[in-house]
Amino acid sequence: MTTPLRYTAFATTPAGGNPAGIVLDASGLDDDGMLRIAADLGYSESAFVTPAPAPAGDRAYHVRYFSPKAEVPFCGHATVATAVALAERHGTGDFLFHTRAGEVPVTVEGAPGTPLRATLTSVAPHVEDVRAQDVTEALAALDWPAADLDPAFPPRIAYAGARHLVLAAGSRERLADLDYDMDRLTALMHRLDLATVQLVWRESASVFHVRDPFPVGGVVEDPATGAAAAAFGAYLRTLGFVPEASVLTLHQGADMGRPGELTVTLVAGDARVRVSGTAVPIA
Incomplete structure (x- = not known):
């Protein structure tokens, strides 16, 4: 799915929080393509997702983040938004994001019909x-x-x-x-x-x-x-x-x-x- 989704993170309504663009299948995009989509969306960051090899049972993805001007190593609100978008399509539970900053585990919880909640665990600070x-x-x-x-x-x-x-x-x-x-x-x-x-x-x-x-x-x-x-x-x-x-x-x-x-x-x-x-x- 190369058409970008739009989610807002850290809020329960679209009028709050921080909007992020999400491309759930960025395998056909190069760096310029990702930057162009991020700039067109105009959000502070957008996330670009591709599957990552993982042991059985793990749901692992490579995730890259672009602002309208450049790639950034990590973005928290786009991580939360991406995890929720994935959970809405594949079920709640644990995900593993491989980012430029390192591995970021994310857990998504919640019931259908209510805003899902994602918890990311940072790299070593x-x-x-x-x-x-x-x-x-x-x-x-x-x-x-x-x-x-x-x-x-x-x-x-x-x-x-x-x-x-x-x-x-x-x-x-x-x-x-x-x-x-x-x-x-x-x-x-x-x-x-x-x-x-x-x-x-x-x-x-x-x-x-x-x-x-x-x-x-x-x-x-x-x-x-x-x-x-x-x-x-x-x-x-x-x-x-x-x-x-x-x-x-x-x-x-x-x-x-x-x-x-x-x-x-x-x-x-x-x-x-x-x-x-x-x-x-x-x-």
């Missing part, structure tokens, strides 16, 4: 320091005064399949006011090899509001970002802001008029991060 001058440049591009940051959450670069610069806003109002210099932020992101900038505000011990500028992908902002959610979960655990075993709720997209909800689960003894959400077709 890590968190690294970021230079002060790079933080200064990011803030200048965002037009955020340094005093508007939450000093309790230091800037870091977090990875769980893609790299994200984590910056914590000191207030919900600061997070809501996003009007940045796209060219300046794009240049910094290319230099640091960032997928998005993960802007966060902590509502409570386990609830966060997040936004993700994504100019390197050709869109101003990503409405719901599974890869960044996984990276942020690793950030919180690595820096000791949440227990080793935690369930976190991330709200994203409300400021864009596309509200979505992502669940991040941290499991004791397993460095990988799980990100869950529903996905539904877009008519």
Whole structure:
């Protein structure tokens, strides 16, 4: 099926969450063809699927992700959307996605007639320091005064399949006011090899509001970002802001008029991060 499907992830209605294109049989497409479809769709990412050799009983696929501008190593919302689309056609259960970032197991659960829920397990994450001058440049591009940051959450670069610069806003109002210099932020992101900038505000011990500028992908902002959610979960655990075993709720997209909800689960003894959400077709 080379005709792209359209799904939205991390929402229960087509009006919410993050839309993704899905090509369930991309075996006849080359890189240029995939990029052209992604650009035509205009979503932050689209997923392109081909079967992968697997032991008996495993449902394994090669999955590649393209923004309107370039291929990206991993995309969380398109993973959730793709897994749900496959489950609607082949039944719920376990899938294995081979991505450029590594192997990503996905489990889909739910009953017919209700939005199915997919849980992806990230590749091994890590968190690294970021230079002060790079933080200064990011803030200048965002037009955020340094005093508007939450000093309790230091800037870091977090990875769980893609790299994200984590910056914590000191207030919900600061997070809501996003009007940045796209060219300046794009240049910094290319230099640091960032997928998005993960802007966060902590509502409570386990609830966060997040936004993700994504100019390197050709869109101003990503409405719901599974890869960044996984990276942020690793950030919180690595820096000791949440227990080793935690369930976190991330709200994203409300400021864009596309509200979505992502669940991040941290499991004791397993460095990988799980990100869950529903996905539904877009008519």
